[in-house]
């Protein structure tokens with residue numbers, strides 16, 4: 278049966294390979310999932326697809342290598358526990374990512390991220406966009422993830438009992454990385470929905486597919502974009518979120534930051550059976566929620582020290598070791614292990630780097646992307662690697678660009694089109 282793979286994208290599904298297998302991306306509210314949901318995904322993951330779930334840098338979870346016939350079965354299982362994938366791919370407002378570093382605005386950002394996800398997912402006014410539209414709600418400026426979003430809302434404090442956000446627009450990575458510009462400062466939360474709608478409408482009306490919002494800044498200049506937005510805002514009704522009780526029932530809190538337990542997941546590759554074990558350990562310790570972190574790991578959030586101890590014991594029994602040791606940050610996209618766009622075997626390269634440099638990697642944030650799309654956000658790591666092309670006539674031998682980041686801006690390219698041998702030498706110099 279012929280499958281229209283392009284039409285499936287809006288449902289969060291990409292064709293993954295020529296064998297006709299698919300990736301399905303689950304949109305999580307701010308990277309958060311309950312133990313019940315985790316168990317459900319774990320069971321589905323063991324039954325369908327590759328048996329391994331992939332944690333993304335934007336707080337989503339992906340099933341890989343699904344057969345077409347398995348997709349409705351997975352979606353049915355997700356629906357049973359309140360999960361969905363609508364708009365996780367294609368020209369839509371994608372999953373709302375939230376910073377997971379427990380900064381001072383963590384609680385606010387979690388609530389706002391959840392509201393935005395609910396509002397824009399499956400809303401036909403905001404589907405059929407020229408390309409993806411990425412929104413992040415950040416608890417503070419740590420990590421500088423606001424620089425790489427189409428729209429980033431950064432919590433900056435409260436005034437008269439209302440949260441305020443700086444608004445950044447027009448960022449993005451890919452072949453032409455561009456840092457976002459600061460559009461407005463200290464915007465009250467109640468004005469953010471109308472502002473977000475206006476920005477998306479300007480994007481939809483002025484950008485040709487398949488381009489991102491950042492191209493509008495290149496075309497019109499910052500002043501030109503501001504004029505378009507002013508005109509749009511003048512006609513936008515002041516729709517705003519009503520206040521809700523989710524501020525008080527939100528299951529995670531920035532106050533738990535010290536209790537957080539990180540379960541490292543190499544390259545975000547989490548065997549579905551392991552997720553079931555983690556969910557089981559969480560249940561045994563009375564912990565109800567898990568968080569997919571921005572570095573593709575899992576965080577568990579016990580309420581007190583006693584539960585934390587119980588959790589460490591239960592996870593150790595299940596074979597998870599070194600939970601309390603400082604973790605190495607290594608963001609790694611699927612590369613050509615599983616992605617059609619991938620030019621290199623990213624996980625294999627990461628393992629070789631680990632072997633070569635062992636503990637010298639500690640304290641350095643590393644990110645590897647299998648193509649210039651930069652899904653692992655290499656320009657935000659201390660050292661970033663991007664597979665840029667295959668060496669001409671060298672069959673499988675890939676070439677790499679290497680990036681170095683030493684300030685709060687995007688990292689800059691310090692080596693270009695390197696063979697793996699040259700990359701290793703360059704990498705050693707940077708450590």
Ligand code: SF4
Pocket residue numbers: 610611612613616617618619620646647648649650651652653
């Ligand atoms: S960076 Fe490229 S290879 Fe890696 S997941 Fe994204 S599109 Fe695929």
